[in-house]
Amino acid sequence: MADQTYDYDVLVIGSGPGGYVAAIRAAQLGLKTACAESRETLGGTCLNVGCIPSKAMLHASELYEEAHEGALEKFGVKLSGAKLDLDQMLSEKEKAVGELTGGIEFLFKKNKVEWLKGHASFEDAHSVKIGKKTVTAKDVVIATGSSVTPLPGVEIDNDKHQIVDSTGALALPKVPKKMVVIGGGVIGLELGSVWRRLGAEVIVVEFLDQILPGMDGDVRREAAKLFKKQGFDIRTGTKVTSAKTLKAKVKLTVEPAKGGDEESIEADCVLVSIGRKPNTDGLGLDAIGLETNDRGQIEIDHEFRTKVDGVWAIGDVVPGLMLAHKAEDEGIAVSENIAGQTGIVNHDVIPSVVYTMPEIASVGLTTEEAKAKGHEVKAGKFPMMANSRAKTNRDTDGFVKVIADAETDRVLGVHIIASLAGTMIAQAAQAMEFGATSEDIAYTCHAHPTHSEAIKEAAMAVTGKPIHI
Ligand code: FAD
Ligand code: NAI
Numbered sequence: 001m002a003d004q005t006y007d008y009d010v011l012v013i014g015s016g017p018g019g020y021v022a023a024i025r026a027a028q029l030g031l032k033t034a035c036a037e038s039r040e041t042l043g044g045t046c047l048n049v050g051c052i053p054s055k056a057m058l059h060a061s062e063l064y065e066e067a068h069e070g071a072l073e074k075f076g077v078k079l080s081g082a083k084l085d086l087d088q089m090l091s092e093k094e095k096a097v098g099e100l101t102g103g104i105e106f107l108f109k110k111n112k113v114e115w116l117k118g119h120a121s122f123e124d125a126h127s128v129k130i131g132k133k134t135v136t137a138k139d140v141v142i143a144t145g146s147s148v149t150p151l152p153g154v155e156i157d158n159d160k161h162q163i164v165d166s167t168g169a170l171a172l173p174k175v176p177k178k179m180v181v182i183g184g185g186v187i188g189l190e191l192g193s194v195w196r197r198l199g200a201e202v203i204v205v206e207f208l209d210q211i212l213p214g215m216d217g218d219v220r221r222e223a224a225k226l227f228k229k230q231g232f233d234i235r236t237g238t239k240v241t242s243a244k245t246l247k248a249k250v251k252l253t254v255e256p257a258k259g260g261d262e263e264s265i266e267a268d269c270v271l272v273s274i275g276r277k278p279n280t281d282g283l284g285l286d287a288i289g290l291e292t293n294d295r296g297q298i299e300i301d302h303e304f305r306t307k308v309d310g311v312w313a314i315g316d317v318v319p320g321l322m323l324a325h326k327a328e329d330e331g332i333a334v335s336e337n338i339a340g341q342t343g344i345v346n347h348d349v350i351p352s353v354v355y356t357m358p359e360i361a362s363v364g365l366t367t368e369e370a371k372a373k374g375h376e377v378k379a380g381k382f383p384m385m386a387n388s389r390a391k392t393n394r395d396t397d398g399f400v401k402v403i404a405d406a407e408t409d410r411v412l413g414v415h416i417i418a419s420l421a422g423t424m425i426a427q428a429a430q431a432m433e434f435g436a437t438s439e440d441i442a443y444t445c446h447a448h449p450t451h452s453e454a455i456k457e458a459a460m461a462v463t464g465k466p467i468h469i
Contacts, residue, residue: 009031012033012036015044015115018316018330020035021328023035025336034135035114038117042115045147052097053170056096065198093170125288125310140312146276146278153241153243162270175200177201179267180205181202183206183207202232203233203234204232212354217367237258239254239255241262246266252264288308290308300319326345326347355422358384359419359420361415363429375406377404378405378406378463384399388449399418400414400418402414402438404462416454441459
């Protein structure tokens with residue numbers, strides 16, 4: 001039963017994986033709930049222009065590359081004349097997006113979550129203007145997500161398909177001959193992979209000395225080696241200083257990050273993927289006296305409360321990893337806290353996956369982080385080359401690395417490069433959630449033949465006793 005003083009018990013602003021999950025959970029807990037969304041469809045960045053369309057394009061482009069490059073011939077599958085129908089590929093992606101965003105609409109109806117269409121802005125802590133209407137709620141959850149970080153001097157114009165962000169790169173009407181990706185992070189490598197597989201020459205310009213910041217050092221080195229082998233031209237320690245759009249090309253000026261001679265690169269398309277920033281513009285935070293931190297994020301306590309009573313925040317707009325499943329778990333926890341239960345997210349065990357081929361997945365601390373935190377570290381590494389299933393499938397790139405505390409043997413982190421790393425990491429996350437030691441993983445029976453046996457062997461390698469190397 002709603003508190004009669006307010007229109008709703010809970011108003012969630014934003015319907016991404018954080019917001020829609022929070023709204024559904026709040027409704028499941030008997031709270032009268034509405035969700036404001038300014039986009040035409042529900043599901044936020046993730047379903048509309050993020051996780052889902054990018055995975056659709058990664059899957060389709062992988063099929064194309066396998067069929068087109070004769071990769072299947074060694075398995076006795078002969079194909080000839082495989083052609084790219086990019087319009088069809090894009091429309092199948094849109095179909096998947098439509099089905100999933102429509103699915104959230106269905107779930108809202110099923111759970112009696114009211115969808116309030118329009119941009120939301122605070123008038124006070126319990127009153128929010130959505131479009132022309134003001135509604136009131138006892139508790140308000142900010143789940144407004146994030147958008148692309150702009151690069152000064154490199155103006156994004158997705159409609160022209162020349163200088164694009166991830167949204168533009170998910171809808172290019174033709175395969176660019178040459179594409180420059182600015183930023184060797186997750187988006188750059190995933191979407192760079194899509195267009196490389198479809199025929200583009202891809203140059204990655206990365207400011208730092210290595211790609212994939214935040215990942216374990218061994219993983220970063222191995223990933224760079226594998227991507228170069230695939231044909232990526234990776235230029236680390238390089239910065240873009242300007243971009244000029246010519247008629248059909250973009251002319252980029254780049255120079256060594258630490259200073260040096262300028263060079264120019266001409267490309268048909270430039271993808272700007274240098275990170276994302278929290279969405280708080282036009283949200284009326286001033287009206288409730290809520291300030292953002294120096295990274296533009298809304299600070300929260302461990303229960304997801306902001307400094308303003310009755311106002312909570314989750315997902316990409318708060319500090320932490322910008323990942324859909326992290327936002328979802330926070331969505332469940334915040335609503336449980338609002339309902340008076342105990343909602344908890346263990347932020348030390350959030351897996352992350354880069355959906356390239358091979359996939360790159362990690363959970364917990366990197367070797368560098370573990371040492372910096374004062375742990376004496378034992379690590380076990382097992383190459384996919386020695387895993388029987390990977391050998392059989394001819395997908396032997398990569399390794400599994402298990403990091404444990406030398407004294408207690410407790411697993412501190414697991415890092416995987418393997419074709420199925422994204423699926424394999426789930427068991428590592430669960431083991432860590434249960435406080436496993438490397439010995440626990442090593443003595444857990446793993447089905448044979450599976451890629452996951454490499455996790456068991458890496459855990460055995462922590463104490464120096466793997467069987468197959
Ligand atoms: P969002 O999903 O950004 O949703 C916020 C919503 O709030 C938006 O729909 C926005 O329109 C709405 N909104 C904002 N302000 C207002 C307002 N004032 N009023 C009304 N509505 C408002 N993560 C993964 O875990 N796995 C992946 O594979 C993955 N792939 C990605 C690929 C790409 C290309 C991108 C860009 C991101 C990807 N991510 C991935 C990241 C993931 O999309 C985000 O971490 C996730 O969407 C964050 O969820 P959120 O609910 O915090 O915000
Ligand atoms: P990112 O933070 O992963 O990578 C950005 C890269 O750009 C970094 O390597 C950084 O050093 C580099 N960079 C920054 N400024 C630069 C400059 N001026 N010139 C050259 N390089 C520069 O950010 P990205 O790829 O934009 O992704 C944003 C977020 O979206 C990530 O935080 C990620 O969590 C999320 N995401 C997650 C995915 C997944 O889970 N599979 C897929 C795509 C995005």
